[in-house]
Amino acid sequence: MTPLLPLPAHPHLHPQLWETIEAAGVGATVLLNIDAGPGTGLDPTWTAATTRLVRAGASLLGYVDLAYGARPTEHVRAELGRWAGYPVRGIFFDQAPTSPYSIGPVAVAVRAARRIGFDTLLVNPGRPTDSLYRGLGTVLCTFEGAWEQYRVGTEEGVRSGDAHLVHSVPLDQIEACHELMRARGARFGLATNEASVHGAPVLPVAV
Numbered sequence: 088m089t090p091l092l093p094l095p096a097h098p099h100l101h102p103q104l105w106e107t108i109e110a111a112g113v114g115a116t117v118l119l120n121i122d123a124g125p126g127t128g129l130d131p132t133w134t135a136a137t138t139r140l141v142r143a144g145a146s147l148l149g150y151v152d153l154a155y156g157a158r159p160t161e162h163v164r165a166e167l168g169r170w171a172g173y174p175v176r177g178i179f180f181d182q183a184p185t186s187p188y189s190i191g192p193v194a195v196a197v198r199a200a201r202r203i204g205f206d207t208l209l210v211n212p213g214r215p216t217d218s219l220y221r222g223l224g225t226v227l228c229t230f231e232g233a234w235e236q237y238r239v240g241t242e243e244g245v246r247s248g249d250a251h252l253v254h255s256v257p258l259d260q261i262e263a264c265h266e267l268m269r270a271r272g273a274r275f276g277l278a279t280n281e282a283s284v285h286g287a288p289v290l291p292v293a294v
Contacts, residue, residue, distance in 0.1 A: 088269045091148075091250070091277040093285060095120040098136040105136055113144030116275065118179050120150035120285065125169040134173060141174045148207060149175040156184040156192040163196045167203055177207025180225075181285075187217040197223050209275065211252070215244025226250050226274055231284060234264060247272025252284040 094117050098105045108115055117140060121133060137147055149170035151163060170178065178200045183193055193210060200208055210223065213231035220227060228250040230241050237253045245251075251273040256264045261278050268276035277284055 088265065088273050089114075089116050089275050090265060091116050091118055091252075091275045093118045093120065093277060093279060095150075095285060098132055105140075108145065109140055109143045111143075111145070115140075115145040116148065117145050118148050118150060118277070119173070119175065124151055124166045125149055125173070127169075129169070129172045137173050137175070146177070146207070147173070147175045148177045148179045148209065149173065150179050150181060151196070152181050153183050153193060153196060155182050156189040158192070160192065160195055160199075163192075164199050167196075167200055167205070170205075171203050176205065177209070178205050179209045179211065181211045183210045183212040183216075183220075185212045185214065185216040185220070187219045190217070190219050190223075193220070194223060197225055209250055211250070213252070215242050228252055228275075234260065234278075237264070237267070241271065245271070248274045250275035250277070252277045254279050254284045255282055256280050 092108055092115060094108060096104050108117060119137065121130065140147060151166050152158065153163065167178065180196060197208055208225040209228055210220065210225045211228035211231065213228065215229045216227060226249065229245040230237065231252040234253050234256040251268050251271065253264055256278045258280050264278040265276055
């Protein structure tokens with residue numbers, strides 16, 4: 088199981104968080120979110136900071152919001168293009184739909200990301216989807232919720248190799264959450280003590 092670390096914090100505002108993740112180095116997979124995505128243009132500060140993370144051995148994913156399939160395709164493609172300006176190797180597509188009738192925009196986004204060269208793609212509906220989504224060849228995030236809910240179990244349709252996103256995890260139970268993710272066959276796992284999976288974790292960061 089690969090731990091996934093959310094990093095929406097600006098390097099100037101939260102330098103200790105960036106330094107901690109940089110120190111983790113090899114094995115860390117970092118989910119970058121500049122401004123609900125890549126922002127409106129390349130930020131030299133982010134370029135320098137993300138380059139240091141890559142040199143330390145971390146893998147970077149860029150955040151793209153699909154708005155449950157409602158965002159215009161040209162907006163999604165534009166954001167993918169802006170992420171390509173950073174040393175990002177993959178994309179995290181958030182707020183994906185689950186209905187078979189809504190898979191079209193998701194498939195278009197996935198194809199666009201592959202054409203650019205992104206090789207790690209996560210699609211997050213937050214729960215099990217129609218089986219058609221398995222044909223996209225991405226990692227599906229089939230659980231997003233609180234630690235107390237995750238401890239009880241997951242819905243039918245969650246499979247080994249999916250990603251699990253868990254928030255509201257007490258810091259002293261982060262490793263226990265990671266162990267449960269491994270036991271359930273998660274390929275990627277995000278565990279944060281914040282009230283949302285999109286919030287930056289409070290130090291210390293467990294990897």
